[in-house]
Amino acid sequence: MADEHTNRASFGIQAEYCTAMAAPITARVSRVLGTALSRDSRTGRRVLDWPGEPVADALVLRLVGGFHALHRRGVAALAPVFTGAETGEARVAAILQQVVAAHDGDLLPWLDGPPQTNEAGRSAGLMTGILHLARRYGPRIEVLEIGSSAGLNLLVGRYRFDLGGVTFGPEASPVEIRPEWRGPPPPDAPVEIVSARGVDIQPLDLLTDRDAERLQAYCWVDNADRQARLEKAIAMVRAEGVDLAQGDAADWLEARLAEPQAPGVTRVLMHSVVWQYLPQATQHRIAAGMQAAGARATSDRPVGWVMMEPNRNLHRQEVRVLGWPGDTPMQLVALTHAHGAWVEACAPPYESRAYVMRED
Secondary structure (H helix, E strand, O other), rough: OHHHHHHHHHHHHHHHHHHHHOOOHHHHHHHHHHHHHOOOOOHHHHHHHHOOOOOOHHHHHHHHHHHHHHHHHHHHHHHHHEEEOOOOHHHHHHHHHHHHHHHHHHHHHHHHHOOOOHHHHHHHHHHHHHHHHHHHHEEEEEEEOOOOOOOHHHHHHOOOOEEEEEEEEOOOOOHHHHEEEOOOOOOOOEEEEEEEEEEEEEOOOOHHHHHHHHHHOOOOOOOOOHHHHHHHHHHHHHHHHEEEEEEOOOHHHHHOOOOOOOOEEEEEEEEEEOOOOOOOHHHHHHHHHHHHHHOOOOOOOOOEEEEEEEEEEOOOEEEEEEEEOOOOOOOEEEEEHHHHHHHHOOOOOOOOOOOOOOOO
């Protein structure tokens, strides 16, 4: 169980992440909140008495999302903070304390659930992993995504990609995923996403203004390019739709894995920045389900697993790939920026890096 010191320290940890990802405004807000919060508000008390593990629970990002939402709604006091006009931390602290006092009831609900930073740019890392499976098993891919949030990465077959000069996807797509590429190019393998389905315990419905606003609030104010891409991706979901269900990740995946699999299609589980939020029992069920599906896999009906998940010790995201049939262990094939700004491909021989189970 955490204590006040641990909960306050988590704000500094998040600030380091933000600094590493070129988000100085969000870093400043995170850092200052760690000392500015007090027990004078319900929001402050709940944060300081947070019972869980604050970093794993993304406590800081929950609260920062609430402040960003208030800024987007036009709370004038926050304008100098979120535009970067005010950089003095004492003044920023005073402003944030003023806003907590005035908007305690608006901020408190943002602590109720984990942030859903659904980011289309993460498709760069996920698609890098899919390319490795396409080279191994063939181009036709059936995507099963857990923790889909609003479903932006379910559009993976409808985005235009340029990954280190390897281009594919609809040329007329409104969204182009073109990260800074580092290292060797990815496998130049043809890819056809034949279907993409997803699940989330609490999916966002982008047909509603409320959920669209929520998603935009979790997109850091520092990143104008991300904001612009997010608006385009939201428009794509509204125009074309996605196959997104509400439910438990393990329940849903087990049901999907039990369905008949078309010949010549690789069934791929993918997820990004979700594993840490899953209870240990859920993680074990998913891993067991994938191992069982892998044991049944054939050359005509392969199974794959692509994940983009954080290595918190190294402040980076890692793209890992596992496929069946075959005895190749899960491989670390790329590192990537948390929001897809860059991808750094690893060169073979690939490091073996298994998924890490959560310890509840």
